[in-house]
Amino acid sequence: MSDLTAKRLSMDEFTAIQAEILTQWPTGRDVDFDEAVAYHQSLPANKIFSRALDKAKTDGNTLIQPRAGVALIPQHVKLLTYLQDEGEADLLPTTIDSYTRQNRYKEAEIGIEESIRENKSMLNGFPAVNHGVFGCRQIIDNLDIPVQIRHGTPDARLLTEIAYAGGFTSYEGGGISYNIPYAKSVPLETTIRDWQYVDRLTGLYEEAGCPINREPYGPLTGTLVPPFISHAVAIIESILAAEQGVRNITVGYGQCGNLVQDVAAIQTLQSLTDEYLRRFGYGDVQVTTVLHQWMGGFPQDEAKAYAVIAWGSAVAALSHATKVIVKTPHEAMGVPTKEANAAGLRTTRQLISMLGEQTLNTYSLKDEKVIIAAETRAVVDRVLELGEGDIAVGTIRAFDAGVLDIPFAPSRFNAGKMLPARDNDGCIRLFHPGNVPLPPELLDFHQQKIEERAHYENRKASFQMVIDDVYAISKGRLVGRPR
């Protein structure tokens, strides 16, 4: 870790890495920065992601975006066209398959071949590296609205080069959020560095006049993540990105299920990210927010899945998130059909436009905002302290120490000591804080909330309570009451 720092990569460092990266797979050859810039500049405004986001933020609208990706280009274009036209999507995704995410391009190639042979997608996403720059441009060329790469790739450098040269104008991920929930044994230091490369590349496009939106991945493991934890990660990744020249950032949050906590979370996510960026001298970065509809286990029954989708949409509308990522009625079963995906979008559309005029202003909202802000500050400030001013260094040390700790994460670089559980109103609180550095009065607050519930349920708080909460929504509840 000796030389990790939050500072901007020098051009020398950058080009040295680039030379190596572009030879990792044959399609890397086709990346030509100047030609790519020209391609970006030829794009009409309606295909540029950050334009759509900035406009939505100004207008107070919430945009809707699905997840979707299949193995082959024509089928993928057809799928996205369908989601655009029949799903009424405002923004489109290109979800990357799991082999590509692990840089296993050979296995992705086999997946492509099998998909051709079996005439159905054998991959769970679009293998963009294998399809290369010109494959990607077929997507951009054939659609009328902005398209984003969504994935979960610890080392996304080659993918980013190809995606940007391929004309994508938004890119999800970050050195923490695409490591801890998505990898088992990749050191954080490595992914932070690799994502500094991605952010620097974004900065280079930005400086060449091609705006590219970056989205730290908000929901993390999607499973009982308390808002302040994902807020802390979002803020850290935003600062890291801004340092490399990123100018348009969407910070994300996965719905927890309690209306007040969720609205408070989206609103504080916006204000705290703005605040920290300003503090670091990046007041000019344009920040927007995204709410992810419930990211944990879904009910199998489609009628019940619609209920969960609709509730996420209502929360996105009432909190005025800039966009919402949409689930489908097939969520619990598998990668959705295009029809199921479009249905989820239309359910969302109906609620977003029905409720877009309303705002929530509850007594408890104010309290909850104060709480989330205090929690987030406690964590982020401790990270800075640990890094002796360098937020990259601080992040590594914070994960080592369990100061940053993400529930249910697969990574062995995550402490996994903090245990979350719901309180009696369904807000996510800490059942066991591990080493998360909340001040005593907040720790008391969390403990008291969990005890309230334990008392109500007439049982001790235990890991069984956490498990019950993991299953709860798929079984039709928010709080996992004893059976």
Add this chain to the structure above:
Amino acid sequence: MSDLTAKRLSMDEFTAIQAEILTQWPTGRDVDFDEAVAYHQSLPANKIFSRALDKAKTDGNTLIQPRAGVALIPQHVKLLTYLQDEGEADLLPTTIDSYTRQNRYKEAEIGIEESIRENKSMLNGFPAVNHGVFGCRQIIDNLDIPVQIRHGTPDARLLTEIAYAGGFTSYEGGGISYNIPYAKSVPLETTIRDWQYVDRLTGLYEEAGCPINREPYGPLTGTLVPPFISHAVAIIESILAAEQGVRNITVGYGQCGNLVQDVAAIQTLQSLTDEYLRRFGYGDVQVTTVLHQWMGGFPQDEAKAYAVIAWGSAVAALSHATKVIVKTPHEAMGVPTKEANAAGLRTTRQLISMLGEQTLNTYSLKDEKVIIAAETRAVVDRVLELGEGDIAVGTIRAFDAGVLDIPFAPSRFNAGKMLPARDNDGCIRLFHPGNVPLPPELLDFHQQKIEERAHYENRKASFQMVIDDVYAISKGRLVGRPR
């Protein structure tokens, strides 16, 4: 109108009417009060409607209930069994067909015959009078949960006799709510009197130890009805019912679409009904509430219909209504299949149980409650004044004068001068008050709210605005913005 009064029918008056009523159709013969009381007393607690409601109220639960009815008994039992088992319904309905509602039993008989011949229901509901007392009991006998008659019958006296003798333990309707939205030229005086008969019959069963729940029909025309109007009607019908001996009443409200207005409406509906009943000396009447999911035009697309259903469920849960009446994804198309009906129920179930723990407590909620209460009191008190203390007489005079005025009602005894429209947040306000007697400060408030919207939309408030609001939800919005 000379002899109309809110006073209890004497036993002589009652039996005179009864003798006549029971000969209106041959099945009337089978009604035998003492035998019916014995049948009711043989029913297990799980089949008794008011028991289920009282328990839900105590527990703070919201029960779910569909609408459903087909022409033939075996098919109807099968349908209800399906909704009980696959739809997870807590309460069941038996929705009556439109010919029976108009006392056109001969046409209903033709509908039954055609339904047998064509092997599908040619009627839009269950013709309970034609099927008679023992036909009805087949329904009660074959189901495990309480069943209610739901209809829209101006003169429901024979239907009630048969339904009660048939073992139903809950009955929807009222002299105002089943006239003005459901008839064209039946005088109010007639229906109020006919429903006093229904209520007195309910009272007789109650006095014989057979609890029967009564539900004034809340949503009226289901189309932009401001909460205070339906509250006024619900309170009046509750008082009229209580006078005849009814002891268990569920007052209803059709969702308007704005979260705060809807939660305020359910909460004030409970408190104001309690208050007026107490004032009239009926403090011992058990009052519960029902929220009807959006009763106006639905979107055709099922994915969007699910969104509307889910939002209604969320509001029912957050307002802690005692029960919720459920719509289906087929709403805009036609009478639903049993599968569509069960799907609507399961969407509702998911949200009710997910959100049941949460409560809303907004700054604006308090304001909205104050407003709805003041509006309702202004109308009900004026009705009492007009009736010189007699609320039945007052009601007739109030409709004559447009003091009570229901938007879009088909009845020629309704003034139709008041015009509702949504404000900028989607709350239903008065665009034109007609003769509805709101105090000046409230009229100002309404006017200001509508002007705010007109200004925002850069157009004058006009009937076009009302039309746009009528279509809005079916087109994916709440407020009907200019195209």
Add this chain to the structure above:
Amino acid sequence: MDKKHLVIGVIGADVHAVGIRILEFAFREAGFEVTNLGVMVSQEEFIAAAIETDADAILVSSLYGHGELDVRGMREKADEAGLEDILMYVGGNIVVGKQPFAEVEKRFKKMGFDRVFAPGTPPETDIYYLKKDLGLLDQAETEADQQPKAENGGGEE
């Protein structure tokens, strides 16, 4: 050119009052003269009103599901009353339940209706066909046959 005259109403025991009120407003705005009989209108009342007002078209609305039973024999009765040439439309939710619209349309056309409108058809569509059938579209419009897109599902043909 004289204004064309329409008789509209909701047939049978049906009390759905909202749609017909909006149709009345929309048809007036579009330049028609309209007699709105309201809800719960019998076949006889439709025919009498059409004779009395010398109407060009009768528009029957039915929402509640009994439409199929309620309109039987109406065309024959109208013909007998001397209204052989009168245009007759039917629309709303005219059968019980969600049925394939093509089949429903066939059944109602067989009963003598000139056009049959699916649930939720917007007034613009109705007006377009009325103008077309009553010879009010100018050449260009007819040739382009620019039937407005049904916003809300449905739409005829």
Add this chain to the structure above:
Amino acid sequence: MDKKHLVIGVIGADVHAVGIRILEFAFREAGFEVTNLGVMVSQEEFIAAAIETDADAILVSSLYGHGELDVRGMREKADEAGLEDILMYVGGNIVVGKQPFAEVEKRFKKMGFDRVFAPGTPPETDIYYLKKDLGLLDQAETEADQQPKAENGGGEE
């Protein structure tokens, strides 16, 4: 009687970490000894762990959709390593998309899995079959064959 030993893990490039953690907990509570290999486990790691711990069963979890590609040839490799008799289960969301489960089950059984579990199968069901297949049910239970009802859709067979 000795405790039975299970080797569990999530195969391939799959990082879904929640289900396997809960299975570990549930199997321990049910009286099994469990080696949880966590996520991103290769076929070789499963087999090595099973040999090392002298396991009675290998339970392969796959959520992310590539399960069908990831488990190919696993049974053969296990047999070669001398694990001919080891019980092998597979479960989770083992194929891409919502496919008819009966067909999916057939394909995986053909690949040598003893039982195949549908999406969202609750631990009680897994435990019931483990006990059954490992001879841990007493006579009465086996005769009644009281497979717990899958609460959450799915369930095997």
